[in-house]
Amino acid sequence: MYFFPRTPLYWFYHFSALIMVISVDLVTSIEQGEINIHVLKVSILFAIFFTISTLIFRYIFNTRGWVSAQYQKQIPSLLIAGTVLSILVTFSIITVCYYVDFYNSIYLRYIGENVSLINAYTSRFMLRQCLQTQLFICSWIFIYTSISHQKRAISAKLQSLQFENSLKSTQLESLNTQLNPHFLFNTLNNIRFMIAESVETADDMMVTLSELLRYALEVTKQDKVSLNSEVQMLNKYMQLIKIQYEEKLIYHTEIQSGLSEYQVPPMMLQLLVENAVKYGIESSKTAGKINLSITQSKQSLILQLSNTVPKEINTTTTSMQIGLANIRERLSLLYGPKGSLETQLNDKQFIATLTLPKEVTCYQ
16 A cells, blocks of 8 residues: 555546636635735645645555445544544644745735734634635545445455356366266266177277267366257267167157257256166166257247156156256356256156257357
């Protein structure tokens, strides 16, 4: 904190206000078309001591912690500070006029000849000058403190928003790291089973897996990707799953045209499909179906995934609910109330419906 402000805008406003006040005093004191030289001298003295007093107040206000105190509770203290400073400024003006020859004519004109300095402090000039100075100093103090508190409030709000955004980014990264290992474990586990049956098939699965991992690494730092990229990744994933389950899994997609460039959170559809495979296909003794439908409404993108569910399966298991909870948390961080995940169990079908706001800027 410097005693002399280094902000040009501060000095611009300060001296602009002083020039305006002094100009009014000079214009109102014109006698016979000439400027009153005594008023000019007093105005110069006032400008000097007024500037010094405001700099002192500003320095104390910022270094003594006044700026962090509640503004409403400061008002009495600010009035007292303005009054004390106005008295000191007026005392200083009268003292300079008494001792300095250049200003002595002001002392003689407004206070009187042969009047002691002690008596001058109790004169009408002292009272009038003190009240006028108090008006200016108190006005300056309230304007300055109001601006300071407003700037502090705005700064605090910006810091809060920055912290909130940082927290959201951290939470999103944490959630993404929960998804990617889960995806990798399932796929590697499938490849492990296929090696014993067909090395060639396992090799094809490894190639597809490498493409999926490359995609996962590319989007791990992105909040959203194009729907086209996400669907392509999902199709590759389903290629791996189909190799394992063969005829036991029936996968069907129905995507409305013109939606490929809309944004969606990465790996979210893949997590829903993982849940559908684990709790719908894997647990079933018969063939199961997974249907992906992507449509749009006026303001939203609607992604619906349905899968058949065996009678004996429990869709409220903890592991399944953790995956769905992760999705809901990501949606909340990315979209707030505009994004949602709704689930329902209907006629042996588990239906998960993602509703996302339409966004067309893609991160490719």
